[in-house]
Amino acid sequence: MSASILIVDDEELIRWSVAQDLGKSGYKTRSADGVVDALRLIEKEIPDLILTDLRLQGESGLDLLKKVARGYPDVPIVLMTGFADVDTVVEVMREGAADFISKPLQLSALKITIKRVLETAALRTRLEGAHQKRRRRYSFESLVHESPSMQEAVETARKIAASPHGTVLILGESGVGKDRMARAIHYEGTRASEPFMEISCGSIPELLLESELFGTEKGAFTGASERKKGLFETASGGTVFLNEIGHMPMSLQVKMLRVLEDKTFKRVGGREDITVDVRIIAATNADLEKGIREGTFREDLYYRINVLMIHLLPLRERKADISPLIELLLESISSDLRREKLRLPEETRRAMLEYPWPGNVRELRNALEKMMILGETEFRPTGVGKAVSSAFSAAAPPPLVEATPFRAANGVDSSTEEAIRPLEEIEVEMIRRALKKTNNNQQKAAQVLGISRDALRRRVEKYGL
Known part of the structure; x- marks a missing residue:
């Protein structure tokens, strides 16, 4: 799509010649003989660039620059004049002019300036769009x-x-x-x-x-x-x-x-x-x-x-966030993968609410992404999380749920009351097992546990293993 340029000059011959030359270069042009006419045209259709003479009949190009800057700050303005001096250049640039060109015009140089100003404006628009996208995200x-x-x-x-x-x-x-x-x-x-x-x-x-x-x-x-x-x-x-x-x-x-x-x-x-x-x-x-x-x-x-x-x-201590996180992450993943949003059965959601999520939100996202890619609706924990989740019902030694003997009222010993071990203690136990199984090779131990090597290293340092 060709850029639109509004040419403002009180000399008809200059307006015509500039419009003809820019039109041959593929630009869409409109012309105005003064500030009032220019503002009327801008209200109808905002141009991509304004090219205006500094000295006009009535209000000046500098007046137009100030009014456009207030109402249409994203529209770049290039000023033309045959009466340039240092103070004038400083003033128009301070007011926000994109560039300044001296008369008589060199049309080839003018087109180079216009191209550069439009490219800069487009880049600024893209950057602003990216910035707004990041702010929303x-x-x-x-x-x-x-x-x-x-x-x-x-x-x-x-x-x-x-x-x-x-x-x-x-x-x-x-x-x-x-x-x-x-x-x-x-x-x-x-x-x-x-x-x-x-x-x-x-x-x-x-x-x-x-x-x-x-x-x-x-x-x-x-x-x-x-x-x-x-x-x-x-x-x-x-x-x-x-x-x-x-x-x-x-x-x-x-x-x-x-x-x-x-x-x-x-x-x-x-x-x-x-x-x-x-x-x-x-x-x-x-x-x-x-x-x-x-x-x-x-x-x-x-x-x-x-x-x-x-x-x-951690996510296990703020379970009220799990369900809305699931919905938010499913929306995000389906958008990234360009697939229909996965519909999770109620038993899967309950399993996710009960799971301790040692990897927190990152682990939750990975689990949902895996389910969506494979087309699964059943939640299957892996690695350290699986071990931690199943630890509370595990019977294999060393016991992760230990029986605590007590004496009943009739004096008979019983071992039916269970004492649950702390989550960190269970995680330490699983890391020790993995390191022992792999002869302290952290890379292999991390693979066994289903976590990254950096994550394992941080846990080893945290627990002093």
Whole structure:
């Protein structure tokens, strides 16, 4: 579809010649001899670009620029004049003109300018569309919060998002939605139009993590052939999300203290201090207080990041969220797979409500996606989740449900009362079995348990196995 251009000039010959030339290049043109005529045409059909002379009879092109900027801010305007001076150029550009062209017009140069301005406007429109799509996707309303604990978490997050300042710490098990909460705080907040940059502190080698965060100077190390900005510089004005901060190396924790204190750092191999304006959101599934006691996490860093804290409970402790999550995820998966939404029988829904979901929302989504792809409606837990779910009725040794003897009123011993072991104890037992079976090969043990190697590694660290 050809772009439409409104040409505004009080000289008929210029309007005609420009319209003829642009028409031959495939543009759709309309013409106006002044501001009043131009505004009338804009009300009928908004053009893709306005090309106007600066000096017109009556109101000027600058007046048109100001009125269009108020009513149609997305329409780019290119001004033409034969009386250009520095002050005029500065003024029209300050008012929002897309470009400025001197008369007499060079039609070839004019078409190059128009093409560039239209491409820039189209790119801006696409970026704005993508931004609005992200805002809808990561809004607080997109977070299921039927349970009281999630309602409280979302309410706290709304208050946090209303201010551009304050470091945020999000705690919770793997898969509870810490990253979604972080994005919601960003995209519902005052920094929404600025970058959101995420990095996983536990999955990147120490040297690479430092350069990714702070950037590098040319020659800082072998292969650093040019200066590179880090996440903090790239995200300036926006948000940096430090996922799994509990696994950040101790040497980098020291450098993070300064960033949190005054938003200042040095690039790797650099001497110059760089200051940025960013909000920092950190998240972890690790027990940071335990890390402090064991010497793997700095106490001063803990107090720096624990300014505004949100704790997301595991899915097994907020069962009111499971049913609406199932519906939301089924809608999302059916859209992604371009398939009809799966209809789950009542017994499947009951099984899902009773299941403990050790992998939380991530595991729930994976289970639903698998069922939809395979066309199944029966829920079949796998891996650690299956072991945990069946543990309460397992009879094989070592017993996961232990009989506790007691003496009845008639004095006869009985072992019919059952004591249920804690969920974490059961998970530890299953991990130990898997590691023993695979001779401590974490990759194979993770496959046996049906989880990722990183998930197993985090559990091994969590339980000190």
